[in-house]
Amino acid sequence: MATIAVTHLACTICGARYDPVPGRYTCDDCGEAGTLDVKYDYEKVAATLTRDSLATDRDTTMFRFRALLPIDADATPPPLTVGGTPLYLSPRLAEIAGVGSLWVKDEGREPTASMKDRASAIAVMKAQEEGAEVVTTASTGNAAAALAGIAASVGQATVIFVPESAPEAKVAQLLAFGATVVLVAGNYNDAFELATAAVDKWGWYNRNTGVNPYVAEGKKTVALEIVEQLGFTAPDAIFVSVGDGSIIGGVHKGLKDAIALGWIDAMPRIFGIQAAGSDYMARADESGADVVTMPAISAATAADSISADLPRDRVKALAAVTETGGAYLRVDDDHILRSIPRIAAASGVFAEPAASAAYAGVEVAVEQGLVGADDRVVVISTGSGLKDVPSVLAGVSATGAEPIRVPPSLGALETAMDR
Numbered sequence: 474m475a476t477i478a479v480t481h482l483a484c485t486i487c488g489a490r491y492d493p494v495p496g497r498y499t500c501d502d503c504g505e506a507g508t509l510d511v512k513y514d515y516e517k518v519a520a521t522l523t524r525d526s527l528a529t530d531r532d533t534t535m536f537r538f539r540a541l542l543p544i545d546a547d548a549t550p551p552p553l554t555v556g557g558t559p560l561y562l563s564p565r566l567a568e569i570a571g572v573g574s575l576w577v578k579d580e581g582r583e584p585t586a587s588m589k590d591r592a593s594a595i596a597v598m599k600a601q602e603e604g605a606e607v608v609t610t611a612s613t614g615n616a617a618a619a620l621a622g623i624a625a626s627v628g629q630a631t632v633i634f635v636p637e638s639a640p641e642a643k644v645a646q647l648l649a650f651g652a653t654v655v656l657v658a659g660n661y662n663d664a665f666e667l668a669t670a671a672v673d674k675w676g677w678y679n680r681n682t683g684v685n686p687y688v689a690e691g692k693k694t695v696a697l698e699i700v701e702q703l704g705f706t707a708p709d710a711i712f713v714s715v716g717d718g719s720i721i722g723g724v725h726k727g728l729k730d731a732i733a734l735g736w737i738d739a740m741p742r743i744f745g746i747q748a749a750g751s752d753y754m755a756r757a758d759e760s761g762a763d764v765v766t767m768p769a770i771s772a773a774t775a776a777d778s779i780s781a782d783l784p785r786d787r788v789k790a791l792a793a794v795t796e797t798g799g800a801y802l803r804v805d806d807d808h809i810l811r812s813i814p815r816i817a818a819a820s821g822v823f824a825e826p827a828a829s830a831a832y833a834g835v836e837v838a839v840e841q842g843l844v845g846a847d848d849r850v851v852v853i854s855t856g857s858g859l860k861d862v863p864s865v866l867a868g869v870s871a872t873g874a875e876p877i878r879v880p881p882s883l884g885a886l887e888t889a890m891d892r
Contacts, residue, residue: 683785696727
């Protein structure tokens, strides 16, 4: 594999080293919990990837960071525009939340409208590098849509497992992209286990979060973009919604890369935000439990994209908070849904429930004194509100907002507007 700077894979539990060869997903000794981290030779990276090279690079996608990605040096990325999403400064949201400055990273602008496109772009490239006939994943919706869309752009066959409770709009995306969709009578964990069994039986390429070590490498590019967009300065805190744990682990990895390359000189505090009904990581953080052995919970939340009984990338997810001085915080479903119109009205960013949870977490952190009036905060909005319109409507309804209904008469309109 002619990657520019990958040296090896390392187990996040025991540190065992592995060569980055086809079929290597997790640690032999630590099992499925032993997720692997991709390691790089930063001197080699720095020889080709610098602030100056980025300033003149006309590629605005995530592949501007190619030297920090585990892909063949000459490989052609998928044709869709993945990455390069806007980072919006929102003074009104900052004022509402009670922080000094607040930026929203709008990942709803990705090709399939969620941040999962970053991970799937890398997974599809790795699958094609290995000559895989089929790529598979289990998902509550966004990872599935991302895989189906990116794979469709290069003609790669996919089989995707989703819980039968997945929002209709997300299932429609999968079918439109031509994926073979398996609706599993159960929850995400059931879909995950069935997908794993299918990989074992048919040898499909496994894109599953928390198993495939390369998906976090795609997700880390969101952090690299944030650093660059802020002029190579670090915010004080980054808020990320957490389900399976792969996004927050990826954000942490990207920030560690940035420090290793001298792009920033301080690590932001990372706050993982969980729905109160899906709070595995928050429980572990509070109790000091060993996430390798801590049993699954029974998750239930309106924010389907962050609903997980047992976060598969939990080791990296816990490290992202404990190693940066952050915290795991809970937000209830009502707060999550009400935050959708709040974010939209104050910033113009239309967030799905899992994305609005991150902003709701800022308000909780302010209440608890964890961030304050001088802090510079980034909220990662991981997916578009168009992913789950019924939940958006529920959030809008909770605020009391409703349309004005009038007959087609200017007089009637005048009367209504006066009221």
